[in-house]
Amino acid sequence: MKLTRLFDLIPHQISTYDKEVALARKEEGIWKTYSSRELKMIVDKLSLALIRTGINPGEKVAIISENRPEWNFVDLALQQIGAVSVPMYPTITSDDYAYIFDHAEVKMIFVGDKEIYTKAAAVAADRQIYSFDQIKGVEHWSALDEKGESGDLAKLEELKEQVKSEDLFTIIYTSGTTGKPKGVMLSHSNVLSNVLSVSNTMTPPPGISKVLSFLPLCHIYERTGSFCFIYMGFSIYYAENMDKIGDNLKEVQPHVFNTVPRLLEKVYDKIVAKGYELTGIKKNLFFWALNLGLKYDPAADMGGWYDFQLKLANKIIFSKWREALGGNVMQINSGASALQPRLARVFWAAGIKVCEGYGLTETSPVVSASVGNYDEIRIGYVGKIVKDVQVKIAEDGEILVKGPNVMQGYYKEPEMTSEALKNGWFHTGDIGELDGEYLKITDRKKEMFKTSGGKYIAPQVMENKFKESPLIEQLIVVGDGKNYPSALIVPSFDGLKEYCRRKDIPYLSDSEMISNSEILEKYQSEIDGLNKYFGKWEQIKRFKLLDKTWGIDSGELTPTMKLKRKVIHQKFSKEIESIYQA
The missing domain is CATH 3.40.50.12780 (ANL, N-terminal domain)
Known part of the structure; x- marks a missing residue:
């Protein structure tokens, strides 16, 4: 069959692989699985239910949830009726939710759990919210599934026929490292063309092929990846959470995963x-x-x-x-x-x-x-x-x-x-x-900067090299307009504890260790050893150790763990200035 829209991947998977396990998620300690045919049945019923609730082609629906099969059900069901999904990171703030709801003109919202619901409901105005978890007082998504039971499948087929490959399929708001998020408009053909191109870079093993998914589906990397896995006949198992990835890898024994x-x-x-x-x-x-x-x-x-x-x-x-x-x-x-x-x-x-x-x-x-x-x-x-x-x-x-x-x-x-x-x-x-x-x-x-001597510094290359030290967890190179580059360093505290154990240095608190003279000497030695890979104008002359790891929730990292340079510069402006004043 010819693939022109992303939802065409469902019948393609059925006709090519007919998977016993298309999607899976652990619930109460047991893997709940959905076959290719169950996936089609659920998505069709959900599409019919969405029509009955008044969702029209071109209208926007937000999905805010951790990875789970219900995410895919809603995404695919919206596609089939020509509606547009607006995926959002569960970890962003209520203010971010409010901005995206309004900017994208979101009509309906799907949330994963109670914590997400609480944030979304605070700024949802009169928008209808459905949840994937059972939450008291909130309409469960399965109520929609039931609504679709008596729908007209012929009507659905008519709507599917009207969806063209060039039609808008999703608006993804990039988290960005600065400023307000931008809504990236992607069509079916944009993503489907990429699925077909990327599939050339992987060869699934014969027989049962499995993937463990843990990167957020709201990010285009994992989302296109999931469509690629559906196309290639991989069974997608969703990890329980980031802390359980190690256990889930041993259980699922996947052939592929994205990271x-x-x-x-x-x-x-x-x-x-x-x-x-x-x-x-x-x-x-x-x-x-x-x-x-x-x-x-x-x-x-x-x-x-x-x-x-x-x-x-x-x-x-x-x-x-x-x-x-x-x-x-x-x-x-x-x-x-x-x-x-x-x-x-x-x-x-x-x-x-x-x-x-x-x-x-x-x-x-x-x-x-x-x-x-x-x-x-x-x-x-x-x-x-x-x-x-x-x-x-x-x-x-x-x-x-x-x-x-x-x-x-x-x-x-x-x-x-x-x-x-x-x-x-x-x-x-x-x-x-x-x-x-x-x-x-x-x-x-936009991240390159110039020293006062007119020399360009490419910080990303340097940061990657310095993080090779087992004692460095995170690092940012600073020095725009200064006469030399410096660095803010978050130690690998596990690595530092191990170093102290080997050297018989009593380990106190993290905040005390970063000002310990022996530890500062060791970090100077690490920096000196890695500086040799760079030109004299690029070398880190001074540094400052910090006692708190940068994170997504605390605002220094994007959801894909890139440095938010502007935020870090603002938050640690005193520390940066102290480097150059000493």
Whole structure:
């Protein structure tokens, strides 16, 4: 069958795979599953119910929930009647909800749980709210499901026929690192073209193929990913929560999952911390394997002796890493921010294929993606440009993108749209380089700054390098208009505790340790060791340690864990000034 709208993926999955498990979520300790045919039946009934409640083509409906099958049910049901979904992060504030509800002219709201309901209800005005969890006094989504029982399926088929591939399917408000969020308008063809392009970069294993999903569905990365998994016949299992990912990986034993570099950094740091707890020959073997992995290049001939050692390391050390991820992982897709090359090296050495990609909400999102085989992977690059997408580098180094995946524009923002889309090319705001088909990201155009000496600093590259230290959790490079760059550093307190244990330094509170002279000397040594990778004008001259980790809820990180630079500069302005006054 020809696929022209995203909801066409449901009959495609039934005719091609007819999955026993299309979607799954754990409820009260048991995995509740939905087959391909159950998915179609529920979505059809929900579409009919939405028609009966007065939702018309083109009208907007908000979805605010953690990942769960009900999210997909509502999303697909809205598509079938030509309505437009407005997905939102559960973690944003009531003020953000209010802005998006009004700006997008949201008519109806679906919420996941009581906490989200409370925030949404406070600013919902007279909009109807349905919940996925059972909440006293709130209409449950299943009431809609029942309403659709007596609907006219022929009428639904008529409405589905009227939905065109170029029709608006969703408005996604980008969290952004500054200012009010912008509503990115994406059509069926924008996202579907990307699904078909991205599917070329993965080969599902024969038989039962499974994916664990934990990145938020309201973000285009996981959302397009979910459509791709439906298209390719993967069973999608939703993780219980971020704290249970490790347990869920062992239970589900997925073949693929999507992640962000921050989570891979945490996995790696935990592995290394456990290595330090070992003693004797076990500890020596662990760090021998780790150091071997950090030198690995999957695209290079490492030599017979190295290959022999790596085979041995895989048998006695790295096999345990793969078991911790469920034992079946054939590919991990990493996106949303830059992946440290050392992590890519060590995971590939361990037989864990971490494939980095690049894209934006405005490009549905994938522009380039790495392919999970040893012949085509290039460490330090974000893969090859995907099928049907064009990329060129502007004179100032900015990455420009053209293709069927590029958005229709920003909702109600014609000036912003014309600024971003010029002569058919989308201006990404990212700086990069092309080496044949391979793309490398070097920094964000708007994040680069100049020292008082007129030298440009690309902070993202530096931050990624300095975070290679096991003692550094988070770091931001500052110094716009100053005579040298400096850094605010959030220590890895687990790493710091381990260091203190090994050096017999009594560990007091986090706030006391960051002013301890021995600890400050150690961080100076770490900075000095990593400064050698940069030019003299780029090197970090001074730093300030902070005792609180930056987070999404506290406002320093976007929901995809990127630094909100403006917020951090404002919050820690005194600390930054103190660096340059001392």
